[in-house]
Amino acid sequence: MSQAPKTYIQRYPDAEGYYGQFGGSHYPPEMKPALQELLDTYLELRESPDFQRDLDTVRKTLQGRPTPIQHLENLSKQVGGAQIYVKREDLNHTGAHKINHCVGFALLAKKMGKTKLIAETGAGQHGVALATAAAHFGLDCEVHMGGIDVKKQSSNVARMQLLGASVISSTSGQSALKDASDSAMLAYTEQHAHALYAIGSAIGPHPFPMIVRDFQAVVGQEAREQFLSQSGGKLPEHVVACVAGGSNAMGMYSGFLDDPDVVLHAVEPTGKSEEPGQHAATLLHGRPGTLHGAKSLVIQREDDTPADVSSIASGLVYPGIGPEIAMLFTDNRLTVAGISNDEVIGAFFRLAKYEGIIPALESAHAVAYALKLAAKRPTSECILVNLSGRGDKDVDYVIENCGTGLNSK
Structure with missing residues (x-):
């Protein structure tokens, strides 16, 4: 009996994390073990009924x-x-939609034995969502934000701080989202032993784009x-x-x-x-x-x-x-x-x-x-x-x- 053709989601990314010519993992070599650990854990949990049940529960009761x-x-x-x-x-x-993958990353962090979530944010919606998920699951939280956005989105900065997150202002470059991402990725390379990078969008090295897409x-x-x-x-x-x-x-x-x-x-x-x-x-x-x-x-x-x-x-x-x-x-x-x-x-x-x-x-x-x-x-x-x-x-x-x-x- 012939097998049903694979769906789009089953076809992409390929085993190396590529979407056609794009994607892959172009990150410092010393981060390869951390990214492999994340990939292996995610692929295992993605098929776990218990993990999906926990995710569905928090989506209904916390997210609405x-x-x-x-x-x-x-x-x-x-x-x-x-x-x-x-x-x-x-x-x-x-x-905003950001909390969809933030609660997923928080659950992943707990399963991996991590105690902290790290992220970047631009408008602040991702930072607020991650701070919320971290508070809900009892995790520390560190959010990197461009200096311009810290001023422009001061209400979201206050929300993150109320939720217990540390907000770190990035003043390099344009002091905007790209620079916050640079800062957050550097923090992850330094703290990956106890922290998970809950990336704010479908970007970054494999497996981050796949994980964010799946949670969203x-x-x-x-x-x-x-x-x-x-x-x-x-x-x-x-x-x-x-x-x-x-x-x-x-x-x-x-x-x-x-x-x-x-x-x-x-x-x-x-x-x-x-x-x-x-x-x-x-x-x-x-x-x-x-x-x-x-x-x-x-x-x-x-x-x-x-x-x-x-x-x-x-x-x-x-x-x-x-x-x-x-x-x-x-x-x-x-x-x-x-x-x-x-x-x-x-x-x-x-x-x-x-x-x-x-x-x-x-x-x-x-x-x-x-x-x-x-x-x-x-x-x-x-x-x-x-x-x-x-x-x-x-x-x-x-x-x-x-x-x-x-x-x-």
Whole structure:
């Protein structure tokens, strides 16, 4: 009897941690034993009913899963085209999708006998989620954050500290997400004997991108089942997510990668302009390189070092992209679009004013693109957006710099 063909998730990554030409483990040789220990433990626990039961329990009782799908009826009527739906990951405890993999890493750390979690954060949502998971499971927590973001996201810094985490400000480079990642990875190399790096996105050396994708896949799995149930068995024609490292995107895409008729859209920050240093659109402007231990696409200077990048959303200020996202892009499985800062602010205000949802600036990129896409598509089509986080963290910044949006349309 012939075996059923492997699903996408079963095919990628390969045994060496590659997604096509991207991925792998390009990390200091002395870290190979720690990464192998992590891989072996994860592959064993992934098949463990006890581990999955513990994960399901904490998702229900701490996180509040499942999160719902909501039809944006008011905005869909305004646009007059395709119907827009959002997966409400902003309703997770701590306000974003990040907690999906944070609780998974915390459980892994406990099983591995580690006593501490280390991570980087940009907008602070990952840091808050990890601090929450660490507190819940009785682990120490160390969060690295760019100096600019420490000031911009001061409320999230306070939350992390309230939850017992140590927040370390990185002032090198742009003092942003890439620099926080550098700092956190260095801390992991120094402390791996007793600490686990709970990486904040689907980046880094193998097995990190795979682990993050698998823990985030609950988003796409739920969304697929919920949409089929609500639509009478019809899948959405379009699935949309903002991208930087790729945790929220790969989580959402995972439910639809084996459905070739579903178009997957990746939304990047084109920031102030598409001039160098004014955006963070890696798929649109990057080229092959190595960053944070993996081969991927990277926005680079002429000397092949990572270039400065920019976005109004702290969580998207990253010069690279997850290796799996890079493969999906080069394989033409993703449609890529750029959204400017001005378009993001417009979507931020419109979603708040007409749907009662204040989105994270990161998520507002995906919403802004969905509004543009819907206007071009027939009313018979449906667009499903991953609303990856809520905008509490961004309200003060937006009001200070952009007003209250009372005149938004």
